[in-house]
Amino acid sequence: xxxxxxxxxxxxxxxxxxxxxxxxxxxxxxxxxxxxxxxxxxxxxxxxxxxxxxxxxxxxxxxxxxxxxxxxxxxxxxxxxxxxxxxxxxxxxxxxxxxxxxxxxxxxxxxxxxxxxxxxxxxxxxxxxxxxxxxxxxxxxxxxxxxxxxxxxxxxxxxxxxxxxxxxxxxxxxxxxxxxxxxxxxxxxxxxxxxxxxxxxxxxxxxxxxxxxxxxxxxxxxxxxxxxxxxxxxxxxxxxxxxxxxxxxxxxxxxxxxxxxxxxxxxxxxxxxxxx
Amino acid sequence: xxxxxxxxxxxxxxxxxxxxxxxxxxxxxxxxxxxxxxxxxxxxxxxxxxxxxxxxxxxxxxxxxxxxxxxxxxxxx
Numbered sequence: 001x002x003x004x005x006x007x008x009x010x011x012x013x014x015x016x017x018x019x020x021x022x023x024x025x026x027x028x029x030x031x032x033x034x035x036x037x038x039x040x041x042x043x044x045x046x047x048x049x050x051x052x053x054x055x056x057x058x059x060x061x062x063x064x065x066x067x068x069x070x071x072x073x074x075x076x077x078x079x080x081x082x083x084x085x086x087x088x089x090x091x092x093x094x095x096x097x098x099x100x101x102x103x104x105x106x107x108x109x110x111x112x113x114x115x116x117x118x119x120x121x122x123x124x125x126x127x128x129x130x131x132x133x134x135x136x137x138x139x140x141x142x143x144x145x146x147x148x149x150x151x152x153x154x155x156x157x158x159x160x161x162x163x164x165x166x167x168x169x170x171x172x173x174x175x176x177x178x179x180x181x182x183x184x185x186x187x188x189x190x191x192x193x194x195x196x197x198x199x200x201x202x203x204x205x206x207x208x209x210x211x212x213x214x215x216x217x218x219x220x221x222x223x224x225x226x227x228x229x230x231x232x233x234x235x236x237x238x239x240x241x242x243x244x245x246x247x248x249x250x251x252x253x254x255x256x257x258x259x260x261x262x263x264x265x266x267x268x269x270x271x272x273x274x275x276x
Numbered sequence: 277x278x279x280x281x282x283x284x285x286x287x288x289x290x291x292x293x294x295x296x297x298x299x300x301x302x303x304x305x306x307x308x309x310x311x312x313x314x315x316x317x318x319x320x321x322x323x324x325x326x327x328x329x330x331x332x333x334x335x336x337x338x339x340x341x342x343x344x345x346x347x348x349x350x351x352x353x
Contacts (some may be wrong), residue, residue: 092340245312
């Protein structure tokens with residue numbers, strides 16, 4: 001094919017190829033130089049849900065919810081999660097109802113047009129720690145604690161990053177100054193984060209008796225945040241597995257059908273009998 | 277008459293019975309296939325044996341069982 005082209009065409013094609021390769025090289029180099037920031041990339045961890053068909057660890061999600069509720073929720077909202085979302089994932093319906101009832105929600109207006117407070121219902125969304133972003137900033141020395149509903153999708157590294165962030169606080173190396181209200185965390189882009197180390201050993205007591213070490217707390221809250229970002233996770237993998245199974249069957253069947261139908265075509269003979 | 281012959285004459289020969297066989301077959305196949313898939317998925321997510329908990333399986337239904345156990349042991353105390 002190539003050999004039959006004229007000289008000019010060959011040169012043109014060659015130039016085009018070189019341009020494409022060079023362009024790709026430049027783009028890659030630019031991309032790499034952008035990624036090369038002054039922070040450490042989180043190491044990929046061996047999550048028990050890493051496998052192609054591996055479900056999330058729901059006991060871990062439940063503990064992670066406890067961590068979020070008792071620690072993180074003082075600063076971080078999860079406004080896209082409702083109490084009903086916990087049912088059948090981490091809590092039974094009665095438990096979820098009891099949790100919702102612990103909070104008061106503004107509702108109304110009633111017949112006289114007044115707003116009133118009522119205990120939470122399953123359909124209520126998780127209460128927010130602050131009324132608005134400005135209040136949140138003011139309470140956190142200018143840093144805004146982001147909503148955690150989809151944080152595992154919103155950060156490179158997902159749960160690896162969250163785990164690394166929770167466990168990565170340390171003293172800044174010599175020569176790096178950190179402002180008073182900031183903390184040094186090599187995994188945070190820029191390395192100076194406005195969140196004080198939120199977790200430490202035994203900050204809470206797990207209801208299932210699991211020892212609440214820093215590593216355990218960080219792992220559980222990471223799994224919980226992964227579930228929150230991707231509630232369809234288990235169903236997706238279950239369906240994926242069934243899909244592969246059924247399509248294996250169907251592809252086999254289609255192949256057989258094709259051979260079957262074509263066997264007539266392939267074994268027939270066409271003879272031309274000229275009219276005498 | 278061979279088995280395939282019988283099947284052909286009783287089911288596949290008439291379009292009406294053929295169509296019915298497809299519908300009924302689809303229902304049963306779907307049930308069978310779904311249960312097979314679910315069983316396989318549950319089997320793959322049994323989790324590891326652990327010294328911390330008697331059952332260390334991962335899914336909600338396992339957790340639910342644990343919770344029920346925990347509750348009944350609370351009531352015993």
